[in-house]
Amino acid sequence: MATCLHDISMRFPGGKKKCLTLSYDDGHTQDVRLCELMKKWNIAGTFNINTGMYPPEDTILSSDYKGRLTRSKYKEVYLSAPLFEIATHCYTHPFINKLSLGQVAYEIMEDRKNIEADFGGICRGHAYPYGVYSKDIIDLFKTCGIAYARTTKATLSFNIPDNWLELNPTCHHAHPDLMKLADTFVNDSPVKDPWLFYLWGHSFEFDNNNNWYIIENFFEKVANKEDIWYATNIQVCDYTNAYKSLQFSADGRTIHNPTSIEIFLRCDNKIDLRIAPGDTIAVD
Numbered sequence: 138m139a140t141c142l143h144d145i146s147m148r149f150p151g152g153k154k155k156c157l158t159l160s161y162d163d164g165h166t167q168d169v170r171l172c173e174l175m176k177k178w179n180i181a182g183t184f185n186i187n188t189g190m191y192p193p194e195d196t197i198l199s200s201d202y203k204g205r206l207t208r209s210k211y212k213e214v215y216l217s218a219p220l221f222e223i224a225t226h227c228y229t230h231p232f233i234n235k236l237s238l239g240q241v242a243y244e245i246m247e248d249r250k251n252i253e254a255d256f257g258g259i260c261r262g263h264a265y266p267y268g269v270y271s272k273d274i275i276d277l278f279k280t281c282g283i284a285y286a287r288t289t290k291a292t293l294s295f296n297i298p299d300n301w302l303e304l305n306p307t308c309h310h311a312h313p314d315l316m317k318l319a320d321t322f323v324n325d326s327p328v329k330d331p332w333l334f335y336l337w338g339h340s341f342e343f344d345n346n347n348n349w350y351i352i353e354n355f356f357e358k359v360a361n362k363e364d365i366w367y368a369t370n371i372q373v374c375d376y377t378n379a380y381k382s383l384q385f386s387a388d389g390r391t392i393h394n395p396t397s398i399e400i401f402l403r404c405d406n407k408i409d410l411r412i413a414p415g416d417t418i419a420v421d
């Protein structure tokens with residue numbers, strides 16, 4: 138009789154051990170430059186916007202204009218490449234811990250509705266404005282169809298989140314350890330559980346602090362690596378949840394993938410497996 142499996146680790150699509158994702162908030166004009174850089178380096182990521190705060194359509198977005206993009210410009214910028222996910226950041230960027238839960242529900246659903254109208258699909262991502270939330274808000278977000286919600290608490294790690302509605306990033310782009318973390322991420326490799334590098338910030342900070350070199354240097358270091366999956370936030374969330382949905386026999390040697398996503402995993406640190414959607418495999 139075959140022995141039971143002892144150890145199973147998730148791998149990202151293609152069997153990759155690492156994933157990079159970005160999360161940038163508020164949708165200011167500097168997102169245009171950030172999107173161009175992401176396209177140049179093939180970096181995917183998520184932009185969290187407030188659809189109740191668009192400036193008038195006739196706003197002239199000249200080089201000295203500082204503020205949010207117009208609705209039409211949002212569509213032009215974020216639909217220019219398949220690298221970008223648009224997620225909620227509430228309708229009007231309030232302190233949601235100061236609102237009634239009914240008001241919070243409105244802030245989320247109104248933002249979701251507008252994002253879905255302009256960008257298509259089902260909007261299920263969120264970043265907490267000002268990083269504030271509560272247990273009641275997390276419960277409400279589940280009801281409102283939100284799959285993940287990002288905080289502002291740096292983990293300085295590459296751990297896969299336990300709770301996707303309390304999604305703590307690796308760090309903000311201004312963290313002094315950013316390039317040290319990037320060096321480790323690129324040059325080292327996880328043995329068992331895969332690594333997620335989750336970077337967040339606001340693109341206007343690069344102008345305010347005259348430090349676009351931070352993100353340019355970061356992209357140059359981490360881009361176009363064969364062992365890194367470059368994904369939006371919802372892609373990582375959906376993939377991880379699909380992995381958690383795998384069904385195992387008692388000895389772990391028969392595995393069924395009930396999802397619509399192709400899943401990769403590593404067993405006993407020596408067997409690499411790929412399980413097609415709906416497929417059942419036997420591990421020798």
Ligand SMILES: [Zn+2]
Binds near residue numbers: 162226
């Ligand atoms: Zn914000």
